[in-house]
Amino acid sequence: MRLQTRLPDDYSGASTAELSARIARAKATLGDRLVILGHHYQREDVISFADARGDSFALSRFAATRPEADFVVFCGVHFMAESADILTGDHQQVILPDLNAGCSMADMADEDQVLQIWSELAQVTDSDRVVPITYMNSSASLKAFVGRNRGAVCTSSNARSILTWALGLEGAADVPGGDGDKVLFFPDQHLGRNTGFQLGYGASEMAVVDPRRPLGGLEEREVKGSSLLLWKGHCSVHQRFAPSHVEAFRRAYPEGIVISHPECSHEVVELSDEVGSTDYIIKAVERAPKGAAVAVGTEIHLVDRLARAHPDKTVLSLDPLVCPCSTMSRIDLPHLAWVLEGLLEGKVRNRIAVDPETAADARVALEAMLAIA
Ligand code: 13P
Ligand code: SF4
Secondary structure, three states, X not given: OOOOOOOOHHHHOOOHHHHHHHHHHHHHHHHHHEEEEEEOOOOHHHHOOOOEXXXXXXXXXXXXXXXXXXXXEEEOOHHHHHHHHHHOXXXXXXXXXXXXXXXXXXXXXXHHHHHHHHHHHHOOOOHHHEEEEEEOOOOHHHHHHXXXXXXXXXXOOOHHHHHHHHOOOOOOOOOOOOOOOEEEEEOOHHHHHHHHHHOOOOHHHEEEEOOOOHHHHOOHHHHHHOOEEEEOOOOXXXXXXXXXXXXXXXXXXXXXXXXXXXXXOHHHHHHOOEEOOHHHHHHHHHHOOOOOEEEEEOOHHHHHHHHHHOOOOEEEEOOOOOOOOOOHHHOOHHHHHHHHHHHHOOOOOOEOXXXXXXXXXXXXXXXXXXXXX
């Protein structure tokens, strides 16, 4: 589906130098009325204009701390812009420079599918004891579903604390809700599984829910015997990393360090030295000793930036043939210039506005996350 209109030639045909100058001029004119947020996976030329860069957790927090900004331009993907809209004030408008910047993982769970699975689960287990947890990488409507059902959002940097709370484990945050017998975790099975293993659950206590099959393709006894019901979704960028990549790197650099994102499969995570969100990965590379070889299992724009920032270390992609996140890459200088110059002309282009009812319920789930983590 094509949501984004084609840009005028004045943008698509302009040189990088010209676009950079025009963006800088628009930024200076808009001053404090504008804040530009950039996710770590953004291209170098785009992220250089960000007032704040971060992982999805840090950016969702940052958006809420700039009430003076009338316009929040989110250089990231759709679900991040929606979360920023939910967490910012009514007077603030959130803009996504290219409407086709979605997330294929977020698209793997929609509200109808989740409602269907939820009602099927209720026929075989006490749904009051099932806590729904959605990864930040999901639509606002799913966050709203979670908010209405006593659950919380999580990100890759806080999934452990959120699941500890949801399952009432030792050390759980003292925040109302949570304390269930089971979690329905969507849409990323890998983040759910990796966190489940970290918390000490075994493979037999986790089951994959396939939304295309009745009761997720599970037997009643499998639902009853599982603590973590993991939605069958994945990130196509992170799922490409394989144990063979880790083995090849270790053969080439026996003393090397492997750092991966928890959206990678458990087989890769198990073989990694460190695992964490994009912010965590940045800190882990900083901590690595001078001269170290570091293989990073995440999106290539971040890996390349880390390699440039640490010329005293050998920073490589864990998969030498890794592809970029194609939707993140849609945000480019022409689209950024187009939305900013629109603001100068009094036109708000590509506004992401979540309807008030959905936003109110989704805010409950996001605020639960902020209170827990
Ligand atoms: P982070 O929360 O680590 O920034 O990850 C977001 C994402 O989309 C990873 O693919
Ligand atoms: Fe979505 Fe994967 Fe891209 Fe992250 S890297 S935005 S999870 S498709």
